[in-house]
Amino acid sequence: MKNFRHPAAAIAGAAVVALLAVGCGGGDNEAASEDNPLELSVTTFGTFGYDDLYAEYEEANPGIDIKPNNIDRGANAQTDLFTKLAAGSGVSDVVALEEGWLGAVMDVSDQFVDLNDYGAEDIKDNWVDWKFKQGTDSEGRVIGYGTDIGPQGLCYNGKLFEAAGMPSDREAVAELFGGDDATWDTYFELGNQYKEKTGNAWYDQSGFVWNSMVNQMDEGYYTADGDLNIEGNTAMKDRFMQLAAGTEAGLSANETKWDWGTGRAFTDGSFATFVCPGWMLGTIQEQLESAGGGADSGWDFADVFPGGASNWGGAFLAVPETSEHKEEAAKLAAWLTAPEQQVKQSAAANNFPSTIEAQEQLAEEATPNPMFNNAPTGAILASRAEGVVAQFKGPDDSVIQEKVFGAALTQLDAGKTDGEGAWNEAVQLLNELVVKD
Template sequence: MEYSRLRKITALAGVASLALVASGCGGGGNGEPAGADNPIALTVTTFGQFGYDDLYAAYEDQNPGVTIEATNIDGSANARTDAFTKLAAGSGLSDVVAVEEGWLGSIMEVSDQFVDLNEHGAADIKDNWVDWKFEQGTDPEGRVIGYGTDIGPQALCFNRTLFEEAGLPTDREEVAELFGGDEATWETYFDLGRQYNEETGKAWYDQSSFVWNSMVNQMEEGYYTADGELNVEGNEAMRAQFDLLAGGTLDGLSANQTQFDWGNGQAFVDGSFAVHVCPAWMLGTIKEQLESAGGGAESGWDVADVFPGGASNWGGAFLSVPESSEHPAEAAKLAAWLTAPEQQVKQSAAANNFPSTLEAQAEIVEAAVPNELFNNAPYGAVFESRAEGVVAQFKGPYDSVIQENVFAPAVKLLDTGEGTADEAWEEALTLLNDQVVNN
């Protein structure tokens, strides 16, 4: 079987105007179920670390007549651009499309361009998922336009070797207590970072953007209010968190790494930083980075059941079926199968993410398979614990754009030491107007 793996889409095209979205043609092929006498090809587009390769092969074996043609884009931002470019063109979307939580709000604005999965049995399986995940994939009219894949409860990754060198505890339970356990705060996080920096002269975290994203995701309302209004300018609570981050970064706690690069993973093995915010899927990213740099379990990374500020979710995805699919029933069947508990367990093992279905979560916790790369950490138990208390934050249409094109460059001014907290905040407001308000 030939799969078009890892097709790189690197053009940094602007977000396609939603006003240009053309009506999709809800074709259904010949209307007959796929089979040996009625072969069909289903196209699937994912991004990043999905862990679906073996599942595609298994589905083909179980469903004679179905061939899956899979494309994996190199990251969420490029996948967003790809999806909206094709929506604007009115064609080109795959039969099944992965949608990231950060740009789900934009998809909701054109939800009529996606198949209502209620027409294909969504109501019969809704109890598979944690309730907030299923609700996220449901539009205001009650149409289910996405089946949840993973969720991103956040824990804290730390490097035992670097902690030991700084005189800090290395046992993951003691590390959790060091940060404050259930009462962990960002103030403690940055204070410990200053202590570590004074002792070692090294940075505490890799770069500011991921820390900032984590802080915003914890707020009751993030870049948008719950009723969909922009929520940045004049937001005193958000500005206070920004100043807290700026204080730590300007004190030398950031290693000024390039996100999703880290010097081709080298920063994870050379002691460039000691802690890393870790939504469940990030462990898969770190694994890839360590392997790229020749690192492994000996590199010293571990994960603790703690997170500054409490429960937080970053990321997670959905599988949607565009109305333009020629095989909507077969595509919906595939999306449901890929996100069923049995498959989510296998996806978790392949991609190091954490399932959004209750049965899959329970199975992973019960299996208690240690993560060898992270000092045999009980992966399932850690992230089940971190998922407790998570409340899904409303994500507006430009949520991911604000994170990636507004605040990421603004906090880079802090990482490089080229701007004060006031200057970085003003840069964010300027970019917000350019990228969102006046777009």
């Protein structure tokens, strides 16, 4: 199988704007000003929480006009980016990159600016080291400043737990799942108990649970050396069959990913637990609000996760080589990802920062989150981030997650196949879509 290069060292980050040289106006040599206005386009996806930060930056930098473009999902943002890279035009001055398709970006990393040329080396200590390393290519070029990371805790509906005779207090829930020794065995056992008592599902659909299980492995869909790591991987298949057994027992609500009936499933008791990287808290809030739900819907957030520490997702801000304003774009990317802005972003988007200072501030403040029964979500995520190690993501990682296993698990959720059949379908799709030769 094809041997893909490993992103060698890394980046992520944000920091003191003063460390970066003054930006450019019409040419990349003149500074932007009221007399020399400059437009910077920025493309993000999902919920980034940048709207107020854009306005703040424009006010502090006369002459800068930010043109934001937000794409609904990371997968669609990936398609948009690579289509425009192939065309050689249309890419924004600053683009958000998702961890799941960072491996594919690394294969074309020379199409992005090396942020070392704009002060990345001076601010790299802002980030947790593994996040910074993720954003560096095999030649040591820093191609992205880290925004958030995705440590995972467990979202659960306290009202539904109480109705099933389970504790709803978040500390008691953490103990119920095993605390520091929480396992997937316990998670599925409790799910079976919940199903027996209520007749209802335990999780929304199998795909997100599977992604979480894979992310906890030392090596996921690829080995650390860049080889595909699925066929013949008995440990991975065992995990898949464990999930399949739960789904076949009726623990999946068979919800459509990223839809949930426009939020209905979060308000009508369709399922009781949800795997939650930090950024997913913002997604849940949006879903609740779209369905007319709110703080009284019963959702809470516990400092526990089956199988231990896990990271799902996180993003970077990069500057493509096609930008006509590289210096100003790099300056904006650094400012947006600085610790001070990451704290504000977390408040707006409910995600968790990748910079050390911002993480420490959220942990210390422990601000209650009204949408999650006043859980101190920032402090909980800081706890869940302990022990997280970034997993190497290969060039087709997102394809494998979405179109290989995602497709197979959709069939499993719908009851159209069993676990063995779903695994075999995934392997077949892998060979058709990824291996090919």
